[in-house]
């Protein structure tokens with residue numbers, strides 16, 4: 001028997017978690033732009049596009065960005081047929097990238113790395129928030145509990161409100177890393193009103 005592909009299983013869980021967390025939260029337009037920051041090789045590209053369609057958007061487009069050249073090249077190769085583009089970009093400097101626009105309905109950061117560089121990640125969060133539509137959602141996922149909590153605190157201090165934050169009970173444990181698992185936490189945030 002062929003063993004189940006762990007990444008495919010992760011994607012099924014991520015899709016279900018995002019559908020549940022984002023139901024009724026995304027801008028109710030026909031089109032959705034997704035900005036995926038620090039996306040690495042972006043295994044989740046098809047999943048994100050599907051979630052956008054599942055939740056009612058007709059045209060869904062994604063822009064992924066990461067500073068690592070090799071991963072972005074892999075993403076470009078792997079997802080050449082998707083409505084997605086991948087930029088080699090320092091996400092702390094997105095404001096210089098005006099043609100990117102600031103009309104993203106969803107800004108997504110999978111496995112943000114706040115624990116390993118709080119000031120750097122505050123800048124990345126700040127740049128991501130600036131690219132959101134006023135009614136858009138920011139989603140982060142985290143590998144471990146403390147990092148997730150610290151990242152949410154930082155985002156709240158930046159004017160974001162936590163709409164939901166869910167622990168994925170079935171998330172795949174990382175080998176040799178107790179307490180860490182894939183998309184262990186999924187949180188949805190919005191700009192605080194008023």
Ligand SMILES: C[S@@+](CC[C@H](N)C(=O)[O-])C[C@H]1O[C@@H](n2cnc3c(N)ncnc32)[C@H](O)[C@@H]1O
Pocket residue numbers: 037038039040041042065066067068071089090091092109110111112113
């Ligand atoms: C923990 S990895 C997560 C990668 C991917 N999202 C995933 O879930 O597999 C953190 C990512 O942040 C990226 N990164 C770090 N600093 C960055 C920066 N200034 N601009 C863009 N990406 C950055 C790294 O290259 C790495 O791909």
